Every structure is written in C-alpha cells, then in structure tokens.
Amino acid sequence: xxxxxxxxxxxxxxxxxxxxxxxxxxxxxxxxxxxxxxxxxxxxxxxxxxxxxxxxxxxxxxxxxxxxxxxxxxxxxxxxxxxxxxxxxxxxxxxxxxxxxxxxxxxxxxxxxxxxxxxxxxxxxxxxxxxxxxxxxxxxxxxxxxxxxxxxxxxxxxxxxxxxxxxxxxxxxxxxxxxxxxxxxxxxxxxxxxxxxxxxxxxxxxxxxxxxxxxxxxxxxxxxxxxxxxxxxxxxxxxxxxxxxxxxxxxxxxxxxxxxxxxxxxxxxxxxxxxxxxxxxxxxxxxxxxxxxxxxxxxxxxxxxxxxxxxxxxxxxx
Numbered sequence: 001x002x003x004x005x006x007x008x009x010x011x012x013x014x015x016x017x018x019x020x021x022x023x024x025x026x027x028x029x030x031x032x033x034x035x036x037x038x039x040x041x042x043x044x045x046x047x048x049x050x051x052x053x054x055x056x057x058x059x060x061x062x063x064x065x066x067x068x069x070x071x072x073x074x075x076x077x078x079x080x081x082x083x084x085x086x087x088x089x090x091x092x093x094x095x096x097x098x099x100x101x102x103x104x105x106x107x108x109x110x111x112x113x114x115x116x117x118x119x120x121x122x123x124x125x126x127x128x129x130x131x132x133x134x135x136x137x138x139x140x141x142x143x144x145x146x147x148x149x150x151x152x153x154x155x156x157x158x159x160x161x162x163x164x165x166x167x168x169x170x171x172x173x174x175x176x177x178x179x180x181x182x183x184x185x186x187x188x189x190x191x192x193x194x195x196x197x198x199x200x201x202x203x204x205x206x207x208x209x210x211x212x213x214x215x216x217x218x219x220x221x222x223x224x225x226x227x228x229x230x231x232x233x234x235x236x237x238x239x240x241x242x243x244x245x246x247x248x249x250x251x252x253x254x255x256x257x258x259x260x261x262x263x264x265x266x267x268x269x270x271x272x273x274x275x276x277x278x279x280x281x282x283x284x285x286x287x288x289x290x291x292x293x294x295x296x297x298x299x300x301x302x303x304x305x306x307x308x309x310x311x312x313x314x315x316x317x318x
Contacts, residue, residue: 040087042068057161097125200305240266
C-alpha cells in the first residue's frame with residue numbers, strides 16, 4: 001500500500017513536469033533573451049519552499065555559466081537589497097504570486113529598472129501582473145492528498161529553472177572545460193584540469209638506465225622505482241622500457257639473464273606522454289594498452305618523469 005502511494009506521487013509529479021513542455025513558448029524565449037543579454041547577475045528570490053527552490057536554481061545557473069545569487073525576501077526589505085545592482089535580473093518564485101514579502105521588493109526592483117521574471121502558478125496574481133515575463137509553473141494537483149503541501153509544484157519549478165539554465169548553457173557554448181573551471185574540486189574538474197605534470201614523479205624518482213646496463217643494474221633500478229624503468233641511449237634519448245612483466249617472460253625463456261644487456265630484452269618504442277597532456281588522457285592510454293605506467297618525455301624524447309596508474313587514481317581522475 002505504501003509503495004503504491006509512493007508510485008502515485010511519482011506519477012503526479014512526472015505529469016506536472018511533462019505539462020511544462022508546451023508552455024516553453026515566446027515567454028520562455030524572452031526570459032532567455034533578458035538573462036543572456038544581462039550585464040549583471042541573476043537575483044533569485046522566494047519564500048519558504050519557493051526559497052529553497054530559488055537557492056537550487058541560483059546554484060544551477062551559477063555552475064553553468066550564469067552568475068546568480070539567492071536573495072531572501074525578508075532580508076531584502078531589511079537591508080540586503082544592497083546586493084542588487086542596476087544591471088541585474090530578478091527571478092521571483094511564488095506558487096500563489098501573492099507572497100507579501102516578495103511583493104514588497106517589486107517597487108524597489110522597478111525603481112532600479114531591473115527586469116523581473118516570475119515563476120508562478122497564478123498568472124493573474126499581483127506579482128505576475130507587475131513582472132516583465134511570467135513563466136507558468138502551475139500544476140493540476142499537488143502530490144499531497146490535501147492539495148496543500150508544495151510537492152508537484154516545487155518539482156515543476158525546479159524543472160523550469162533547469163530548463164532556463166541548460167538553454168542558457170547552450171546559448172553560451174558552455175563547454176565541459178568551462179564547467180570544470182567552476183568545479184575544480186569535483187571529479188569532473190580534476191578530470192579536465194589535472195595535467196600529467198600534476199601527477200608525475202620527477203627528478204630522482206624517475207627510473208632511468210643506459211641501454212648498455214647489465215640486467216643486474218637494470219633490475220636494481222626497476223625494483224627501487226615501482227617495477228619499471230626507462231632505457232636511454234648515450235644521448236639520453238628514450239629507446240625502450242623494462243618492467244616486471246618483461247622480467248618474468250625473460251625468466252621463462254632463459255635462466256642466464258645476467259649475461260644480457262638491457263637493450264637485448266627491453267620493449268622498444270614504448271608508449272609515452274608529454275607533461276602538458278591531461279592526466280585523464282594518460283589514464284585512457286593506460287586502459288587502452290593494458291599498462292600501468294607511462295614515461296613522460298620532453299621535445300627531444302628524453303625522460304623527464306614517470307606517471308603511474310595509482311597516482312592518477314589517487315588524484316581522483318577516474
């Protein structure tokens with residue numbers, strides 16, 4: 001029985017959101033134009049549950065390239081109107097359109113020449129009538145059995161806010177890289193901003209042996225440097241790589257490994273990367289070729305670093 005009630009809520013709220021699609025008309029386009037051409041920020045305001053929705057919409061706008069802040073209507077009439085500038089745009093949210101605290105701010109917005117976009121369920125309300133653009137977020141019914149608690153209406157309003165934010169994102173050609181710049185601490189930010197230079201080992205931690213080194217010296221270097229070593233020629237140019245797996249395969253063929261030079265058994269033309277490439281690209285290469293490390297080279301193909309899979313993963317690049 002409880003599950004059926006839950007399913008009924010989902011159906012009601014889904015229907016409320018679906019009904020919005022046909023309302024994205026010239027008013028929606030006008031709202032987009034006003035926000036897109038604004039030289040200031042978007043001031044999003046609402047009381048109660050609408051205030052919570054307003055905070056979410058402001059956060060979504062800000063994270064997708066449209067600077068926005070939340071203004072509490074009560075705080076607004078008691079001094080916080082100072083954050084509002086003449087180039088800003090207001091998005092007012094009120095299911096009834098009769099929210100007194102919000103309506104008190106309207107004359108102040110008008111005096112400053114600030115356009116008001118209202119999201120409401122009542123197009124004939126006082127707030128709607130004094131707005132420049134009205135976006136209809138009315139619902140046929142709330143999911144609450146008494147048709148009182150904002151449920152379907154808040155869901156519809158959030159969806160309308162998302163529609164504005166994503167439509168603006170496309171107008172601005174807002175890229176994943178732009179998103180990452182605004183979310184440097186998030187997984188996407190780390191994936192799109194961290195470079196190989198940020199995660200590679202350098203200096204004495206870079207495993208390097210000369211191609212004429214004996215296997216004994218090579219194994220000692222490889223063992224001391226996480227099971228891998230780069231191999232260079234007399235000019236310091238990378239010519240190969242040797243890893244634990246190569247040692248195992250060599251031992252399967254012969255026990256006289258110490259009679260050999262590393263150039264005889266190394267893997268030639270190993271996969272490499274440069275320090276300016278994204279760490280995510282290094283991860284992709286490792287996954288593609290089934291390897292766990294890459295030699296980082298400079299323009300002359302000299303090893304300047306080594307990047308390991310677990311260092312990339314530890315940096316939060318997945």
